[in-house]
Amino acid sequence: MKRRAVLIGAAGLWPALGFSQAGDYPKPGATIRYVVPFPPGGLTDVMARLVGQQLGERWKVSVVIDNKPGSGGQIGADVAAKSPGDGNTLLAITLTHAANVTLFPKAAYSFTKDLRPVALLAGSPILIVVPAASPIQSLKELTAAAKARNLNAGSSGNGTPPHLTLALFNELAKTNIQHVPYKGGSPAMTDLIGGQLDVVFSNFPESIAHVKSGKLRAIAIASAARHPLVPDVPTTAEAGLPELLTENWTGLMAPASMSDAAVKKLAAEVVRIMQTPELEERARTQGFRVDARGPEAFAAFLHDEVARWAKVIQSANIKPD
Known part of the structure; x- marks a missing residue:
């Protein structure tokens, strides 16, 4: 029906x-x-x-x-x-x-x-990534950190899928991570690697190479199933937010x-x-x-x-x- x-x-x-x-x-x-x-x-x-x-x-x-x-x-x-x-x-x-x-x-x-x-x-899928040096190891830790202090998240621009996913996360997790729009995904990745950003809800192709190289850490993937290129990264459902799917x-x-x-x-x-x-x-x-x-x-x-x-x-x- x-x-x-x-x-x-x-x-x-x-x-x-x-x-x-x-x-x-x-x-x-x-x-x-x-x-x-x-x-x-x-x-x-x-x-x-x-x-x-x-x-x-x-x-x-x-x-x-x-x-x-x-x-x-x-x-x-x-x-x-x-x-x-x-x-x-x-x-x-x-x-x-x-x-x-x-x-x-x-x-x-x-x-x-x-x-x-x-x-x-x-x-x-959207891949949720943090700098390699970040103390945040999981989606639950990201939620806790966002409630304890001010965090910011970059995106490829207002209204783009990374921004929409951040907004959905804030709504579901009851957090208020500050959005920082960029003109494209690459500059956001650069600042995330450099530690100017706390997290990016990233388009998969824009961040996967940095995850593979060890410059970024993927803490969750916003899909229904794990991805074969990052099989150890849990889905958002496994990480406790099943509605965060993008x-x-x-x-x-x-x-x-x-x-x-x-x-x-x-x-x-x-x-x-x-x-x-x-x-x-x-x-x-x-x-x-x-x-x-x-x-x-x-x-x-x-x-x-x-x-x-x-x-x-x-x-x-x-x-x-």
Whole structure:
């Protein structure tokens, strides 16, 4: 019953797919622009390039990654939302875009009206890290320390997944760790290693190398299961906060006018790509957990994520930069 209710709720945002034929999509020799609304080299860009390469090889088309960073992912999303619905423009999105629905109610595009879900690809968990020299050894010790003295936590910016996870932690643990926003995850990592910060609720790829090198200590991972790259790090549930779950997922969307048939064909191919052993292994080494879902399941997932983070944003009174 709960699953059915979620799908009905999602249908209010994104219509269900029809069953028309895909026709000649994509046209032979077509160029598909895959808009990534973040800089090259980041979590979203890496996954888009993996998928784009495979899609191009399978369909014998050219898939061009078009990085359009800025404004918390809104610039690239706006470009894709206002593109023709011929299937030749696609958009990479993350948890950030679900949060942006609440953070930017007057955005130049409508996330739920101008774009449509194609496929969920994968998730990358938030890793809670402290400096190697920190006396904090666990999530319980972090909670106790935060209640005993003033602590600060860096993030890659206001409203980003690390900031949202910090806000959720403060709410669940009844703490008040001070947020320090940075313009990206790397400078926050630098200051954490240097001891200027007490903790970072970090995007996994941004901190894993520092954990492996011994510069940082991971005290918990905000996922349902332990991660194979850090098997000794407990989950937040094991550490006593089962509701502290955050994956910075990435997915694929398209302009709302793209046909049902083309969306179904594209989604089926992308899900097949994501489920190949080769891509699953490459994704794992980048810190991802493959979670391939088609349009209807992705729509339901998005509906839940928008609602979930809206509550956190409103409760913590988070404002964009």
